[in-house]
Amino acid sequence: MKTYEAAKESYAALRVDTEEALKRLQSIKISMHCWQGDDVRGFLFRDNDLTGGIQATGNYPGAARTPGELRSDMEKAFSMIPGKHKVNLHATYADTDEKIDLDAIEPRHYKSWVDWAKEQGLGLDFNPTCFSHAKSESGFTLSSADESIRRFWVEHCQRSRRIGAYFGRELGQQCVTNVWIPDGYKDTPVDRLAPRERLKKSLDEIFTEPLDETYNLDAVESKVFGIGSESYVTGSHEFYLGYAVKNGKAVCLDTGHFHPTEHVSDKISSVLMFTNELLLHVSRPVRWDSDHVVILDDELQEIAFELVRNGLYKRTHIGLDFFDASLNRIAAWVIGMRNMQKALLRALLEPTETLKQYELDGNYTARLAMLEELKSMPWQAVWDEFCERNGVPVGIRWMDEIHSYEHDVLSFR
Ligand code: RNT
Numbered sequence: 001m002k003t004y005e006a007a008k009e010s011y012a013a014l015r016v017d018t019e020e021a022l023k024r025l026q027s028i029k030i031s032m033h034c035w036q037g038d039d040v041r042g043f044l045f046r047d048n049d050l051t052g053g054i055q056a057t058g059n060y061p062g063a064a065r066t067p068g069e070l071r072s073d074m075e076k077a078f079s080m081i082p083g084k085h086k087v088n089l090h091a092t093y094a095d096t097d098e099k100i101d102l103d104a105i106e107p108r109h110y111k112s113w114v115d116w117a118k119e120q121g122l123g124l125d126f127n128p129t130c131f132s133h134a135k136s137e138s139g140f141t142l143s144s145a146d147e148s149i150r151r152f153w154v155e156h157c158q159r160s161r162r163i164g165a166y167f168g169r170e171l172g173q174q175c176v177t178n179v180w181i182p183d184g185y186k187d188t189p190v191d192r193l194a195p196r197e198r199l200k201k202s203l204d205e206i207f208t209e210p211l212d213e214t215y216n217l218d219a220v221e222s223k224v225f226g227i228g229s230e231s232y233v234t235g236s237h238e239f240y241l242g243y244a245v246k247n248g249k250a251v252c253l254d255t256g257h258f259h260p261t262e263h264v265s266d267k268i269s270s271v272l273m274f275t276n277e278l279l280l281h282v283s284r285p286v287r288w289d290s291d292h293v294v295i296l297d298d299e300l301q302e303i304a305f306e307l308v309r310n311g312l313y314k315r316t317h318i319g320l321d322f323f324d325a326s327l328n329r330i331a332a333w334v335i336g337m338r339n340m341q342k343a344l345l346r347a348l349l350e351p352t353e354t355l356k357q358y359e360l361d362g363n364y365t366a367r368l369a370m371l372e373e374l375k376s377m378p379w380q381a382v383w384d385e386f387c388e389r390n391g392v393p394v395g396i397r398w399m400d401e402i403h404s405y406e407h408d409v410l411s412f413r
């Protein structure tokens with residue numbers, strides 16, 4: 001393409017190789033979360049209310065009702081997303097006719113997902129589902145003072161890890177199994193320590209069984225507060241950071257789980273100094289909500305810079321985490337995935353060595369000037385080239401696909 005050739009020259013003048021950037025972007029997998037497709041309902045307990053602070057607002061028509069529909073929807077989304085990626089499943093997305101509870105899940109209940117992933121050339125990630133369930137109604141799961149409740153969730157998480165290892169073995173690529181729990185108090189607690197002691201005990205029990213890390217990587221995800229747990233969350237950032245460092249686990253940083261003046265982009269380099277691998281749940285917080293569709297905003301770009309500038313993306317598993325029921329759900333996936341990739345591409349097109357030198361020289365004027373000029377460099381032509389080479393729609397043309405799918409498929413649900 002002519003515009004690509006021109007862009008290639010502009011970047012070459014800054015000693016940036018666009019071909020190298022395209023090659024590296026091609027190698028970065030993003031884990032697309034299945035739960036945007038059906039508003040976090042899953043298939044095991046379709047009539048359960050969403051709890052644990054998880055709220056999907058909106059009633060846009062066409063949500064997936066079956067594993068088959070969800071897979072078709074994700075295939076449609078992937079046909080508009082350049083590259084080969086992963087799919088992130090929750091335990092409640094088991095594909096089975098058996099009436100099973102979460103303490104009875106087994107790899108066979110997820111076999112159809114594995115078959116599909118193989119056929120589509122996708123990887124899989126996994127999450128125990130410790131919410132939207134009768135046994136999480138008290139607001140406590142792994143840190144519950146009720147021993148039978150706590151044991152139930154430990155069993156669920158133990159089984160979830162085995163399913164993760166099964167995914168990894170079958171697909172020949174590592175599965176990240178991420179533990180997030182909603183536990184916490186609406187109002188100021190008297191005892192902040194005891195629930196954390198119980199959570200530590202539960203995690204120790206969950207991680208006792210040794211599993212080959214080639215196939216399953218354990219991650220733990222914190223949250224600053226949730227709807228209904230405004231005053232205290234057992235699994236806080238300090239709690240999990242400490243646990244992960246001490247026990248060789250991966251931390252999951254969800255970009256919607258911190259105070260609005262804190263930035264995940266500033267945490268990545270610190271966390272990765274003391275842990276081997278990192279999981280990101282890329283999301284977008286708006287006011288009280290932590291899960292809006294990812295847009296190409298400054299923080300997303302800053303995260304991408306952090307991942308690329310020092311090669312930290314090689315130790316980071318990038319996953320998305322949002323759910324918006326007021327939009328076409330497939331479009332929501334495509335927007336989020338393409339934005340994550342655009343941000344990474346812009347970072348890959350940065351003359352980082354030049355900028356680092358300015359910084360070391362104390363030449364902050366040149367650093368600022370260059371950073372600002374880069375924003376209006378023709379990265380978009382490189383992005384279009386990437387889409388074209390990957391055989392996916394260039395520019396907003398992908399919305400035509402969304403409209404026909406809505407007309408031909410979604411409107412009949
Ligand atoms: C909730 C956490 C968690 C969930 C998903 C569905 O606050 O972010 O990751 O969003 O597991």
Ligand code: ZN
Nearest residue numbers: 221254281321
């Ligand atoms: Zn998350």
